[in-house]
Amino acid sequence: MSATDLQDRDVETPVQGEGEQFDEENRLKPEFVRQVRESLRDDNEDSTYDLVEPLHPADIADLFELFEREDRTMLAAAITDLMGSEVIAELNDYVREDMLEALPPEAVADIVEQLETDDAVQLIEDLDEPDQRAILSQVEPGDRAAIESALTYPEESAGRLMQRELVAVPESMTVGDLIDYLRKSDDLITEFWEVFIVDHRYHPVGSCQLSWTLRTPRDIALTDVMKRDQTLIPVGMDQEEVALRFQKYALISAAVVDESGRLVGQLTVDDIVHIIQEEADEDVMLLSGAGEGDINEPxxxxxxxxxxxxxxxxxxxxxxxxxxxxxxxxxxxxxxxxxxxxxxxxxxxxxxxxxxxxxxxxxxxxxxxxxxxxxxxxxxxxxxxxxxxxxxxxxxxxxxxxxxxxxxxxxxxxxxxxxxxxxxxxxxxxxxxxxxxxxxxxxxxxxxxxxxxxxxxxxxxxxxxxxxxxxx
CATH class of the missing domain: 1.10.357.20 (SLC41 divalent cation transporters, integral membrane domain)
Structure with missing residues (x-):
């Protein structure tokens, strides 16, 4: 289909943040929040669901943060089908902790299994150890092992932040082999920007962006087109230093290696954006002596x-x-x-x-x-x-x-x-x-x-x- 054909089609694409629920600064209107609260207190769950259902997961998370603790529990019960992993991941840390404590371990385990490793770790790392054990006991063995491994690393380190889901292939492959592998493998992650090339010890020797792969003849060896100059992130590196490296070298993703140089995970720029915001907020609050400065803090x-x-x-x-x-x-x-x-x-x-x-x-x-x-x-x-x-x-x-x-x-x-x-x-x-x-x-x-x-x-x-x- 040509670009002209696409332009001629009468397709309406909804834009997040537009509609009667939002003001001109893309914030939930007080009238809308009040309407949802009144619907909850009238025990009208169907009306509540209809009001909240059109919202983006991030906006649903914002709605939770605008409510008192008692109302949050009522809202979660009314929109159970909408309480997916995307909403939970967007919640403020204190609000999320309250929500998780109100849910049974089986429900939290279902949410954890929908998340990537880094988001799953962030979800449960602040919970008490008994709650962590109860939740992890309900998680699939493979996911449980990855999460438990991440929790052994220090807080705010690359090991805690990294995703274990990545695409790594041997250096003996050609471009054609890689394309065939990506098309035929059913267990690959759904979103990635580059493929890591590893040697027989699973040490990263280079990386290959997907755009390069698609534009290169099939018979060319990956070692001939891969980028050998990599920015490798040690697994124990502090998140602030990680963010500085992403900023300095304009990285989109980077390999994380353990003490022996073995590839154990990756970090992507979307994780780093959150880190930069957290570190900036933390420094401002520390300068003022206001602690974490979170309005949801006990x-x-x-x-x-x-x-x-x-x-x-x-x-x-x-x-x-x-x-x-x-x-x-x-x-x-x-x-x-x-x-x-x-x-x-x-x-x-x-x-x-x-x-x-x-x-x-x-x-x-x-x-x-x-x-x-x-x-x-x-x-x-x-x-x-x-x-x-x-x-x-x-x-x-x-x-x-x-x-x-x-x-x-x-x-x-x-x-x-x-x-x-x-x-x-x-x-x-x-x-x-x-x-x-x-x-x-x-x-x-x-x-x-x-x-x-x-x-x-x-x-x-x-x-x-x-x-x-x-x-x-």
Whole structure:
């Protein structure tokens, strides 16, 4: 059929996200969500099913996340036929865990068997060990062995993430042999982009994209057309490093190998997209001390994740308060000091946060390493000098007009000092955590805030005393 014939055909293709259920930003409308909730509470399962049935699995997952825990159980019972593996895989981790706990092991096992290995592992890895055993006992032996093997690898490693379903053929094949194999084999995975070529030890020696296979004469050996330069992923590699390699080398898929170099699985770019999002969200939440920051996170977990950093921040705030107390007499003599102090600390804190965010991102992206730390430090020092000078001129002129020229000079000097110190702290604190093998996003903000506040108060009040505006 030609392209013209296809264009002439009167075919309507539904587009996901369009219709009365969605708003202009492709979100479920409050009216639609309320309609489904009312239908559930009226025990009208048929009406509920008719409302939900047209939705894409990802939108059904979104609908679950908009409901309270009790309503989710009722919704799952009303749309049992729609609760396939695609919906379960799209659910938020906390919501999915609640749903799985409400389902019998046999039902969860049926869902697991529909999923690829990586999705199946993600489905059950956060469940309690007794629940895992109960579910796996209902799974087919082959699938159970693959899942149990994946669970032996560390969390957030390539071994946990990889798919064991792949296409691998011996290096002795020709292109024609490969095409015949792909057409005749009934147990191959349904979606793949490249074929891995292996030697007699099952070590990957190359890969061949399907597009190359289809465009190459049948009698050509695979070893003559395969890509020998591969990016092999060690099975124990952290998922963040895996994502960086996919980004750096523009990979669509990559082979995963064990310690002996044997092919054990593959990673595909759709898995990496989720990893990149997870890692970005995690770093943002860690910088703020908000834990996982998930609105579906249990209250107790959210409380414990946040309160410990607030307590740590309370301790560091005492340092700044001690500096203010030391200059208490000076503040009493010149009330303008108390008025202007928060400005110095606030601007310094913002400058430190900016530099810290840039540094943490650079570390996460492998842009800041031991080989260029000095250069980055000097760069941020120059930025801090320019920023400090600009802000100092503005605040100095304003203070001179409102109070005295001498006080304007003092606050301008203090502003330059604090912004420079803030810039250095924004680099050195995350780098220090990274050198200590700690996540630089975890506690950097607490210590950077302490340094900027303390130095801001000390510089401003100290310079005021040195200038003779007040005495200690």
């Amino acid at each position: 209250l107790r977990d959210a409380y414990s994740a946040r309160v410990r950093w607030l307590i740590a921040n309370l301790g560091t705030a005492v340092v700044a308060s001690a500096i203010i107390a030391f200059f208490g007499a000076a503040i009493e003599q010149l009330v303008a000091l108390a008025i202007l102090m928060p400005i110095v600390a606030s601007i310094g804190g913002n400058a430190g946060t900016q530099t810290m965010a840039v540094t943490v991102r650079a570390i996460a992206m492998n842009q800041l390493t031991r080989s260029n730390t000095k250069r980055i430090l000097l760069r941020e020092l120059k930025v801090a000098l320019m920023n400090g000078a600009t802000v100092a001129v503005l605040i100095g002129i304003a203070t001179a007009l409102l109070f005295t020229p001498q006080l304007g000079a003092v606050i301008a000097a203090a502003m330059i000092v604090n912004i420079i110190v803030s810039g250095m702290a924004g680099v050195l604190v995350p780098v220090a955590f990274e050198r200590l093998d700690q996540d630089p996003a975890v506690a950097s903000s607490v210590f950077v805030t302490m340094i900027t506040d303390s130095m801001g108060f000390f510089a401003f009040l100290g310079l005021a005393v040195l200038a003779g505006l007040a005495t200690v």
